[in-house]
Amino acid sequence: MASKNDDVLISLTGINKGFPGVRALDNMSLEVRKGEVLALVGENGAGKSTLIKILSGLYQKDSGEIRVRGEKVEIQDTKHAQALGISTIFQEPSLAQHLTAVENVYLGREVVKSFLGGAVKLLDEKTMYQETEKLYRNFFSTVEDLNRPVSELGALKNRVIEIAKALSVNASVVIMDEPTASLAEEERDVLFDFIHTLKEQGVSIIYVSHHLHELFLFTDRFHVMRDGKHIKTVNADETSVDHLVSLMVGREITNFVEKQTVPIGEEILRVSNLSRPGILKDINFHVREGEIVGIAGLAGSGRTETVRAVMGADPIRSGSVSVSGKQFRIRSPRDAIRAGIGLLPENRKLHGALTGMSVSKNITITSINKVVAMKFVINKKKEVQIAKDYIKRLGIKTPSEKQKVKFLSGGNQQKVILAKWLYTKPKVLIFDEPTQGIDVGAKVEVYNLMSEFVANGGGILMVSSDLLELKGLADRIYVMHQGEFAHEFSREEATEENITFYASGGHKA
Template sequence: MGNSGNAFIEMTGITKRFPGVVALSDVSLSVNRGEAVALVGENGAGKSTLMKMLSGLYHPDEGEIRVNGQPARITDPKRAQELGISTIFQEPSLAPHLSAVQNVYLGREVQKGLIGRAVKRLDEKAMLEETQKLYAKFFPTVEDVLVPVGQLGALKNRVIEIVKALSIKCSLVIMDEPTAALAEHERQVLFDFVHMLKSQGIAVIYITHHLRELFGLVDRIVVMRDGKNVAEVGPEDTDEGGLVARMVGRTITNYIVKEDVPVGGEILRVNGLSRRGVLEDVSLHVNRGEIVGLAGLAGAGRTETVRAIVGADKTSSGTVFVDGRKCRIRTPKDAIRCGIGMLPENRKLQGVLIEQDVKDNITLANLKEVLAGNFVIRKNKEVKTAKEYVQRLGVKTPTIYQKVKSLSGGNQQKVILAKWLFTKPQVLIFDEPTQGIDVGAKHEIYRLIADFVKEGGGILLVSSELPELLGLADRIYVMHQGRIVNEFTRAQATEENITLYASGGHES
């Protein structure tokens, strides 16, 4: 529980019930001023629910919250901010039509009075300068802060959320999966921020599935499982394996799959893919039974490349071949016809219909298989198909009629994979496949990836997690500024040489 005499936040006996489930049961947590405490556990362990108590989004059914030693009732997010609590949520919380500056200061705009008048106006210069100063820690292109955030990628949106949280004068910062989709050097910038906050006496609660981030960053690690406290350890007293065992109640070893699968003929070839100002002459290939990685820093063009391959973005030139056949791909529907499926980076916005049920999502990309001749869905066929894929992929859902939004991140990803497997693809493209997914679910996703290539498919894998790429990929292409700058075999690839080329070090 830490030193309660120096605690900024103390939560004791917190219980929270939802219809049919006890989300939290007698949970306690304290965080001292100037201390970083990690909160870890599988999806559904109760971490985010507990933090929503501090953020004013949920209210405990039982238990007490004390702030600065005084009992506190955190009625809403505004009250949380007044108490000095700032949160970086796991789910996107930005208004897409507003700029970064407008999002950062939304609801708390800086004003200044006009000379000789009581009338005030927005101090746009002050807000712009502060936003640019923080944003420049991550990206040199500070003009991004004036662009509607909906036009920026998922990574830059994440950074803007971090900037928003840090811009609030606070005594506690809650970071829920703050490094999702961040490249290694960008994560280090965030870690430096954490150390800076601690040195200023600010408390930090840090939630992540990337367990290796915690060592050298946090002072204590609190482990949750099934809505309860199960352990509290110092980072010096454990390792990743020990944390995983506490989180899942069992030992998971070698959960990154690295298997030798017989490699067959070429299944995907991309030649000269270009998009003015974004991609330049990108060429790559994937063989049957092969996992090919695509590495690079944010803005290198990885997501842009895979979106161009499946026709989600227009290109100025380039050709795509599947199994030796030239494919005319102008839309994702064309890609499906050619045997290509893609699991996108932002699964909730682009991968699933979040308000629809599991059954509808699984059959969505191949409706012709469950339609009768008069374009009426054959319900029996649809239900049978959904149940088969739920069982085959191990989707944890009480029923195929459950809305996808209520599933964990790992199970949402399995539903997306089921959707594409139902189209009988030859090539699957994964963009950040385990982002925001706990270690147990990662293990299951890796196994499903391995099963696909064992059956003769080919995979193109985009990941910001270098250990993930090194653990899964047979070959890795490295991108920098919209171009492929090198290719490494599994034997050649290391974090050092990938980072060198990804950062443009080969040009110096």
């Protein structure tokens, strides 16, 4: 890592940015040095996204100074940012799904060959393919996907293509906003190795992530933000997760990934011989009252497919689901709800919430019959009161129950979805990546709500790519590999090595 101001690539001083009713950045400062990874950390609303959008050219600052390699600049737009050597990988996918990987990487800056003195110009497809292939091989050994539409490749390969696109402009500074959000542990390790390679080549990385533990694998310095302000910059070797969390939230928090000790009761959910041709094979597991049961595995192992099948969202060939000893035929989510099962899905914006509707509508939608005064007429007063009760109970941060869910932070969106399911009085809740993309403070609140649910006699089935989260919360962990449950571990047995061994198919070698 560069250690002197002589190697400063980007410096921001006194940056202010406001939106109607909100001061997003307040006298913000930042310094990025050559060949370092600088992690931006802070809760949702701290100003991280606004800051990187200013550097990316998507937003213009209200005041303050930006210098790139010592020269004062005004970043006009994304192309200007790229011309300055700043490239960004945003959290939300930005690929044109109908185009191939190569076409996406060079979209808007295609390489052409000239003929007849420039009178004829044709795309240089060979050069674009070769350059894309070089970048892609850093992640995958085979490149047969490069000429397929990215819509056919899945979330993992889409993310890698976005990374390749960002690197293809010869950037000296790469901004990565939650780049591991859709990656399993094995793929994250590949990305982390590549980050080390970029550092050795002198490339600087501004990295945004809520996964504090993983940041210590490659981060040089942490830039802590809170309420739009720069709180402190600390070297990675001089801090800890607990210290960072306390700086981020303004109070001391320790052991924030830890389930409260509650008594384990009778079996509340049993899934037997669940099968779906080519996807799931003879899945068997159980969950007891007061218990959180985890499912670990690599991307594509069948974790999400398992919980969707239990919820009746996907068809199955065979298998049974029993709740509190009673067997149910679950052919749709409606059947699962009637059986007492709720699912908080991995993609909460697409499958978990009606983001264009109000908080109150989202909370009552699954049990709307409870707020119907007469046929097709909603009891608005009752609906509002129910929403207010859950907003208070779950600590949902919203101006009012009328606020549209899309304007809430990720953590508060998750709490609205949880409120929706709690309103159905479920016996079992299924969490698929419960804290993906939400900040540390909100994670603590979600973990506490999960513990509260099982303490009151419920059971939880949890899919997570975060091994620390699994080990901290789950009483038992099932590991999946290629659509099967490969092994079951107690919390004490579930070391990272054991889970990785079975998740990667080591038991079949």
